[in-house]
Amino acid sequence: MGKIVGGFWMPHDPVMFVAPEAPPQAQRDKVWGAYQDCARRLAELEPTSVIVVGCDHYILFGTHCLPRYLIGTGDVDGPIDRLPGLNREVVINHEALANHIVAHGEAQGIDWSVARSFTVDHAFSIPHQLVVRPAEQLMGRRLPSIPVYLACGVDPFISFERAADLGRQIRAAVEAFDADERVAIIGSGGISHWVGTAETGRVNEDFDREVLDIGERGDLAALCAYRNEEILERGGNGAMEIRNFACAMAAVPNARGETIAYEAVPAWVTGLGFLQLHPEESVA
Amino acid sequence: MSRNVLERVLWQLSVERAAKERFREEPRKFLGRFALSPEEVDMVVDFDVAALQRLGVSPMLTMGFWQELSPSRDMRLYKERLGATDNEYAGFSAALKG
Numbered sequence: 001m002g003k004i005v006g007g008f009w010m011p012h013d014p015v016m017f018v019a020p021e022a023p024p025q026a027q028r029d030k031v032w033g034a035y036q037d038c039a040r041r042l043a044e045l046e047p048t049s050v051i052v053v054g055c056d057h058y059i060l061f062g063t064h065c066l067p068r069y070l071i072g073t074g075d076v077d078g079p080i081d082r083l084p085g086l087n088r089e090v091v092i093n094h095e096a097l098a099n100h101i102v103a104h105g106e107a108q109g110i111d112w113s114v115a116r117s118f119t120v121d122h123a124f125s126i127p128h129q130l131v132v133r134p135a136e137q138l139m140g141r142r143l144p145s146i147p148v149y150l151a152c153g154v155d156p157f158i159s160f161e162r163a164a165d166l167g168r169q170i171r172a173a174v175e176a177f178d179a180d181e182r183v184a185i186i187g188s189g190g191i192s193h194w195v196g197t198a199e200t201g202r203v204n205e206d207f208d209r210e211v212l213d214i215g216e217r218g219d220l221a222a223l224c225a226y227r228n229e230e231i232l233e234r235g236g237n238g239a240m241e242i243r244n245f246a247c248a249m250a251a252v253p254n255a256r257g258e259t260i261a262y263e264a265v266p267a268w269v270t271g272l273g274f275l276q277l278h279p280e281e282s283v284a
Numbered sequence: 285m286s287r288n289v290l291e292r293v294l295w296q297l298s299v300e301r302a303a304k305e306r307f308r309e310e311p312r313k314f315l316g317r318f319a320l321s322p323e324e325v326d327m328v329v330d331f332d333v334a335a336l337q338r339l340g341v342s343p344m345l346t347m348g349f350w351q352e353l354s355p356s357r358d359m360r361l362y363k364e365r366l367g368a369t370d371n372e373y374a375g376f377s378a379a380l381k382g
Contacts, residue, residue: 196347
C-alpha cells in the first residue's frame, strides 16, 4: 500500500532567474535558502516519488485545447521556457503510478486528460530543479516525478472543489497502489502576483499571510471558499494558482501546515511563500 | 468572438517561431489569415495592449507578445501603455528592461 508522506507549497517565480539580483541581498538569500530548506525537508520524508502540481501560463496549451486538469503519464522533459539557470532536461517519470492514478480516477468519476509525452514549463521545473533534484543528491537516489497541471493561469479555471477532489483522488490512488510507494506532493504557485497587468509588481502581504495561515490550520474549506473575484482583487491573476495548494493539501491526510519562509518581493513581482504540509500523525 | 481569435493570434506569435518571422516581415499580411476586424488588426500591429486587454485578451498573452515582438520590449513602456501612472513598481520594471 502506498502513502502520501507529506507535501509542500512553494513558488515558481521565473523573475528570480531573469533578474536574480533585483531584490536586496537579504531577501535573495532567504528565498534561495527556503528552496534549500524544502529540499532537505523533502529528503527527510524519504519519499520514493514526487507529484508536482503546476499550471500552464498560456505557453503549453493554446486556444485550441485548454484542459482543466492533466497528468503526464509518459515521457516528460522541460522546461519549455528558457530561463537562465534552469536546464532543459529529461524528467524521470513514474509511469506506473501516473497510469494507476488515471485508471483509478476513471473508476471514481475523475476523467484525467493524459499527456503521454509532455514538455513542462517553469511551474514544474522550478520546484523540480530547486527542490527535488537537490533532495535526490541528499538521498543518493533518483525521485521519479509526475507532472499534474491544473487550469489556474488561463480560463476556464478549474474550480477549487475540483482541485481538492483531484487531491483526494490522488491520495486514494496512491493508497491503492500495489507497491510500498512513499509519495510527496508539491503545490507549485503564488502567492500574490499580477501577471501582465498594469499592477504587475504589486504584492499583497496581507492576502499572502492569510493564505499561509489557512495552510497552517489545514483549513481546506477556507482555501476552497475563495471566489475568483476576491482572488483577482486581492492576490492578482497569478494568485489563481492557489488552486494548486488546494490539490496538494487535499492529497495529504489531515494536513497541517508549517510555514518555512515568506518574503514579499516586488522586484520579483510576487509574494513568495513556502509551507510544508504534514500529515496529521506526524505533527508533534 | 474576437477574444478567441485574438488569443489564437497572440498565442501563435508567442510560441511559434515561423509565425513570429512572418509577423516581423509583413504583419498585416500575416494577420490577414485570421478573422479579425480592421480595428483588431490595428490593435495587434500597434501593440495596443490596453485595447487588447479591454477585449478580454489574457494579460499573459499581451505581456508575452510585447516581450517577444514589440520594438522596445521595455516593460516600463508596457505598463505605461496599460495606464500605470505611478512608480511604485519601478524596481520590477527596471529589472526586466529589455
